[in-house]
Structure formats: structure tokens, C-alpha cells
Amino acid sequence: MARMYTKGRIKAADIILEGPYNDEINQSVGELNGGLDQNNMPLNSVTRSKLVPPVLTSIAGPPAQKSYVLPSQDYHISEYCDAATVQVPVAEWQLGWNKFEQGAGINKTGFVLDFTSSEGMLKGEACLDAEMRQSAYVFKYFIPDDGWKPVVNIKDRHTGEIGVFVNDVLVGRTGPLWIACGRHSYVVPFSTPIGSGPCHIDVRWIVDYHNEITVLPPYSVEVGINWDPLTAPFQIHHRSLWCRNEKR
Amino acid sequence: MSTIKTNPAIPGNVATAAGVNATYAAIQTGTATLTDINEQTEWATFSHLNGVTNDTLFTTDMQTFCNSADTFNLTSESYVVINLAGTTPVAVNWAPTLTYTSGNELLRVHADVNLDAVSNSFALPSILMADQDCFFLQLWYKDGANVYHAVDCEFAYSVTNYTNFNPTAIAFATQPNFDASALLKAYANSHPRHRLRCSITGFIPIVAAGIKTVELRARLKNNTVLPSVRFKEATMVATMIRH
Numbered sequence: 383m384a385r386m387y388t389k390g391r392i393k394a395a396d397i398i399l400e401g402p403y404n405d406e407i408n409q410s411v412g413e414l415n416g417g418l419d420q421n422n423m424p425l426n427s428v429t430r431s432k433l434v435p436p437v438l439t440s441i442a443g444p445p446a447q448k449s450y451v452l453p454s455q456d457y458h459i460s461e462y463c464d465a466a467t468v469q470v471p472v473a474e475w476q477l478g479w480n481k482f483e484q485g486a487g488i489n490k491t492g493f494v495l496d497f498t499s500s501e502g503m504l505k506g507e508a509c510l511d512a513e514m515r516q517s518a519y520v521f522k523y524f525i526p527d528d529g530w531k532p533v534v535n536i537k538d539r540h541t542g543e544i545g546v547f548v549n550d551v552l553v554g555r556t557g558p559l560w561i562a563c564g565r566h567s568y569v570v571p572f573s574t575p576i577g578s579g580p581c582h583i584d585v586r587w588i589v590d591y592h593n594e595i596t597v598l599p600p601y602s603v604e605v606g607i608n609w610d611p612l613t614a615p616f617q618i619h620h621r622s623l624w625c626r627n628e629k630r
Numbered sequence: 631m632s633t634i635k636t637n638p639a640i641p642g643n644v645a646t647a648a649g650v651n652a653t654y655a656a657i658q659t660g661t662a663t664l665t666d667i668n669e670q671t672e673w674a675t676f677s678h679l680n681g682v683t684n685d686t687l688f689t690t691d692m693q694t695f696c697n698s699a700d701t702f703n704l705t706s707e708s709y710v711v712i713n714l715a716g717t718t719p720v721a722v723n724w725a726p727t728l729t730y731t732s733g734n735e736l737l738r739v740h741a742d743v744n745l746d747a748v749s750n751s752f753a754l755p756s757i758l759m760a761d762q763d764c765f766f767l768q769l770w771y772k773d774g775a776n777v778y779h780a781v782d783c784e785f786a787y788s789v790t791n792y793t794n795f796n797p798t799a800i801a802f803a804t805q806p807n808f809d810a811s812a813l814l815k816a817y818a819n820s821h822p823r824h825r826l827r828c829s830i831t832g833f834i835p836i837v838a839a840g841i842k843t844v845e846l847r848a849r850l851k852n853n854t855v856l857p858s859v860r861f862k863e864a865t866m867v868a869t870m871i872r873h
Contacts, residue, residue, distance in 0.1 A: 400639035407636050407653055414661060415633035419670040426681040428674055433687070433873045436734035438835075450736055453873045457736060459833055463783035509831055511785045516793040516814055538791070564788035565764050569829040614793065620783035622831065 386410060445483070445490035449497055454629055456500070458583075461622030462492040467513075468618040475616070479545060479586040482618070492621035499581035499627050505573045506625030508546045508554070508585045513565040513617040514538070538562030538614065542589040546572045546623075549582055561589060562614065576627065585623055587616070633667065634660035687873055693722035695866035701746055705858045709768060709780075709847040712743060712861050720864040721845035727774040728870065729840040736871040737834040739769055739781070741846040745826035746862035748789045753855060754818060756811035757796050762855040764788045769832040770847050774839030781832040781844070789856060792818035844868050 389405055392398055413422075433453045441447040443460075450457040468489050470480070482493035493508075516538050542561030546554035554572025570585075634656050637649040679687055700715035712720040720743065728737070745765075754763060769781035797810040834841065846866060850856055 398645070400641050400643075400645070403645065403650075404638045408638070411634050411636050411653075411657060414657070414664070414668055416668055417670060418664070418668050419673040420675055420678065423669075423673060423678055425677045426679070428678045428687075429680045430687055430731070430872070435732040436736075436871075436873070438734040450734055450871070452871065455871075455873075457738075457833075457871060461782060507831055509783075509785070509829075511783070513788070513794075515788075515791050515795075516818065517795075562791055563823075564791035565761065565786050567767075567785035567787060567828065567830070569831070614795065620785060622783060624831070624833070 386413060443491055444488045445492070445494040446488075447495060447497075456497070456627040456629075457624065458495045458497050458506075458627070459622065459624040460492050460495055461509075461620075461624075462488065463620050463622075464488075470616040470618070472613045472615055475589060475591075479547075479588050481584060481586050483584045489618075492623055493585045495581075495583040495623055495625060497581055497627075499576045499578060500629045501578045502576060502630040503573065503628040504548060504553075504576045504581070504583075504625050505571075505628065506546075506583075506623070507572070508544065508570040509567065509620075509622045510544055510570075510585065511565070511567040511619040511621060512544075512561075512587075513619065514542075514562045515564055515614045516562065517613040540589055540591040542587060542616075544568050544570050545586050545588065546570050547584055547586060548572070548574055548576070558590065561616075565619075567620075572625075581627075583623065583625060585621075589616075691724065691728055691868075691870040693724065693868050695720060695722050695864065698863045701860050701862045703858050703860050704765060704848050704850060705853055707850050707853055709766075709770065709849045711770075711845045711847050712864060714861075714864065719845055720866055721843050722866055722868045723843050724841060727840035727842050729774075730836045730838075731872065733836050735836060737841065737844070737868060738871055739832045739834065739844050739866070739868040740829070741767075741769060741864070741866040742827060742829045743767070743846060743861045743864040745787065745789075745823060745828060745859055747860040748822045748824075749856065749858040751857050752789065752819075752822070754790060754792050754815050755855060756798050756809075756815070758792050758794055758855075759852075760794070761786060761788070761851040763790045763792060764851045765856070765859050766849050766851070767828055767830050768847050768849075769830060770845055771834060771837070771841050772843040772845075773837050773841060776842070777839075779837075781834055783832075785828070785830050787823070787826060787828055789823045789859065790818040790821065 386409055390402055392402065436450050436452045439449045445460055447458060447460045468485060483490050540562055541558040543558055544556045545552050553574040554570045556568060556570055636653045636656065639645045697714050697718055700718055702712045702714050714720065720741065764786045766784045766786045768784040770778050771781060772778050793814055797814050799807040799809065846864065
């Protein structure tokens with residue numbers, strides 16, 4: 383509300399009618415009954431004790447999630463720290479973005495957040511300890527004119543990416559990486575405006591498969607994708623996904 | 631309180647002192663106990679925050695660490711703090727002890743460090759057991775009673791991409807039990823990681839005794855296979871999430 387002023391003056395010796403009396407009282411009380419706003423509140427008056435304390439909501443899942451709801455922001459966190467390894471065998475690799483949330487049970491934890499967002503910004507990270515190594519068994523290749531030859535060079539040259547999707551929109555990505563580099567912990571930051579309503583965040587990965595074997599030059603061959611179990615699998619270790627919902 | 635009730639004057643009736651005073655009393659009582667039901671939503675602006683304490687309202691108790699000059703050589707298979715030059719632990723400290731004023735507050739921590747170099751004498755076995763060419767990072771905190779605790783997940787990095795299959799006896803049709811390990815190792819040994827940036831994030835929910843220190847620790851999986859790695863250029867930041 384704005385500041386208020388009396389509508390009229392009651393003169394001495396006049397009889398007050400019900401109208402002016404009710405108008406004055408109702409105006410003042412009406413504002414007190416839900417109309418108080420920034421113009422009425424004293425400046426420099428809000429201290430920590432005036433703010434609502436945080437509320438924690440835990441979802442057992444899977445996927446497990448913790449949501450900390452605070453006055454100016456919310457934190458939503460899903461993480462899985464067990465040392466058990468999740469393997470995505472080559473037979474299950476797909477073209478395009480592969481959703482980690484397709485995993486069964488606890489395998490989803492650390493890859494998915496579901497919450498009701500407040501209008502503002504989402505900022506967060508996907509942290510993923512993943513592993514892909516050299517594919518040893520590609521040595522099976524046979525050179526027709528020359529028989530079996532020792533392999534002199536081998537590279538798992540496929541690149542890959544980790545991406546974060548908010549309501550199915552890609553908001554953070556690593557860019558192409560040499561994903562068969564061994565074991566590596568990736569951190570993918572993301573930031574996006576968000577409206578009020580249901581919000582779903584998940585992590586996906588993609589592979590641009592390119593496995594090359596160079597035998598005694600000039601011979602070389604490429605190994606196709608989904609050559610299970612001859613190609614090293616994509617393995618997932620610890621992971622966490624968190625986001626901060628800054629309220630406007 | 632809820633909303634304030636009034637006793638309106640009724641046309642044709644003489645207003646009574648009791649009725650008028652009841653309204654004034656309701657206002658007097660009600661205005662002393664206003665709650666959020668009496669306010670419009672989103673009324674607070676930055677100017678309404680207390681001028682003395684507004685720095686501590688939202689982003690509070692932030693501590694940072696940065697060192698780009700010194701190095702630390704990790705040789706341990708158990709977690710040790712990354713202690714740059716042997717004198718500067720990668721850590722943030724609070725004195726007095728950082729305390730939680732609400733049960734659901736949260737300390738958010740980020741740490742980054744560069745893998746500066748890998749020991750030249752690392753020696754891959756023909757059959758690599760799990761993580762033998764890896765080092766691990768983890769955040770640890772010291773509580774108000776001087777007890778250390780690990781935070782959340784540990785995150786790993788290998789220094790090679792050597793296969794975790796057994797490449798020593800590959801079954802060829804015409805060349806059974808072919809040992810490919812030497813070729814694979816030659817590639818892996820000649821392509822170790824260099825200048826790798828490692829990042830780690832952790833959240834610490836309420837610690838009853840408070841927190842004195844959060845530090846970045848590291849360990850090797852197997853210091854026979856990978857004798858040492860060197861760290862350099864570390865940063866760290868921690869901030870308390872209160873509101």
C-alpha cells in the first residue's frame with residue numbers, strides 16, 4: 383500500500399456520520415489486513431532473525447534427493463558416493479544423447495533432480511567420476527593380404543560429451559572431450575532462467591565413436607560402435623547433481 | 631495475528647463508546663503482532679535489510695584460498711592434505727569456529743587444483759587392477775572438537791588410459807594367447823596426463839560442534855604403479871548457505 387491520509391476533517395461540534403467514520407477506519411485497517419508493503423516497512427530493519435529458517439526435504443528415491451528451501455534461494459542436491467561401479471555396456475550405447483536416468487534403481491541417483499522451481503535463475507553443476515579405457519580386444523583384426531600382424535598403434539579416439547538438461551533443454555555441456563582417456567572426474571556447470579512450476583533436471587552423455595587401428599602402414603581399419611564386449615564400456619563411479627534456484 | 635476486526639458504525643444507530651473503543655483496541659492489539667498475513671508478498675527490498683548485518687544475511691562466512699606458486703608431491707596411499715611447499719595446506723579456516731544457527735543450513739565448498747606433473751617412473755602392470763594408475767581427491771573438515779571427517783564423494787583421475795581388460799592372452803584364430811600388453815602399455819606410457827585441472831564440490835550439512843577447517847586431501851591408489859603426482863595452482867572457496 384501507499385502511505386495514507388485522512389479523507390476529511392471532522393469539525394468541532396459536528397455530529398459524525400457513520401460514513402466518514404467507517405471510511406477512515408476501514409481504510410487504515412484494510413491496509414493493515416494484508417496491504418502492508420515496502421512503503422510501510424522501516425528501512426534497515428530486516429535482520430537474520432526476521433528471515434524464515436531453512437527447511438529440508440529428503441526424498442529417499444531412487445533417485446535420492448535433498449531439497450533445502452530458503453527465503454532467497456533453494457538448493458537441490460542428489461549425489462551417490464558409493465564406490466560401486468555402474469557399467470554402461472557398449473551394447474546399450476545409443477546414437478544421440480544417452481540418459482543416465484534410464485539406469486535402474488540407485489543408478490539414477492546423482493543424475494536427476496525433480497522439484498518445483500520459483501521464478502528466477504537455476505545455477506548448478508553436474509559432477510561425474512567416469513571411466514573409459516583402451517579397448518584391448520581390437521587386436522583381433524586380420525589383414526587379408528598379409529595375415530595376422532602385430533598392431534603397432536591403437537587409439538580409442540572417440541570423443542564424448544556430458545550434458546545437463548533442464549526440462550529437456552540443454553543448458554550445460556562439456557564440449558567434445560577425449561572420453562576414452564581413462565578415469566576422469568567431469569564438472570559441468572550450468573545456468574539458466576527458470577519460471578515457476580515443475581522442474582526436471584537430468585544428465586546425459588553422448589559419444590562420437592571413432593576407434594582406429596593402424597597396423598603396419600598403410601593398412602588401417604576402424605572398429606564399429608556397439609562391438610560388445612570388445613570395446614571398453616563406459617563406467618560411472620561417484621556422481622552428484624546440484625542446483626541453486628535463485629528466487630527473483 | 632490474523633486480520634484486524636472492526637465494529638463499523640451502523641446508519642441510524644448512535645455510535646457507542648464500547649463499539650468505537652473495541653475497534654481502537656483491536657487495532658492497538660493487532661498492530662503489535664503483525665505477521666506475514668498482514669503484508670503483501672515480496673515487499674522486502676535490499677534497502678530493508680539491516681545496514682550493519684546485510685553482508686551476513688545471504689552470502690555469509692565466506693572463506694577463500696589461492697596459491698599459484700608452490701607445489702606438493704603426493705606419494706601417499708592414504709589421504710593427506712595437499713600441503714603446498716610443505717607449509718601451505720589447501721584449506722579454508724574459521725576462527726572463531728563456524729557455527730550453524732539453524733539445523734538446515736549448509737556449507738558449500740569448491741576446490742580446484744592442477745595436476746602439474748606425473749612421476750617419470752610410473753610403471754603400468756600388464757594387467758591393470760582397479761584404479762592403480764589413479765589419484766583421488768576428497769574434501770575433509772575439522773569440527774569444533776578437532777576431529778576430522780571426510781565430506782561426501784571422492785573423485786578420481788587416472789594418469790593413463792591403459793586398458794582394464796586382460797590383454798595378455800588374446801585368443802586369435804591363428805595366434806592364440808597373443809600378449810598385446812606391451813603394445814598397449816607403450817601407448818599408455820607415452821601418453822600420460824599433463825597439466826590436468828581437477829575440480830571437486832562438496833556440501834556439509836549441520837555439524838553440531840561447528841567447523842574450524844575444510845581442506846583438500848589426495849591419495850594414490852598404488853604408489854608402486856604410480857609413485858607420485860605433483861599438484862600446483864590450487865584454489866578453494868567455502869560459503870555458508872543460511873537464507
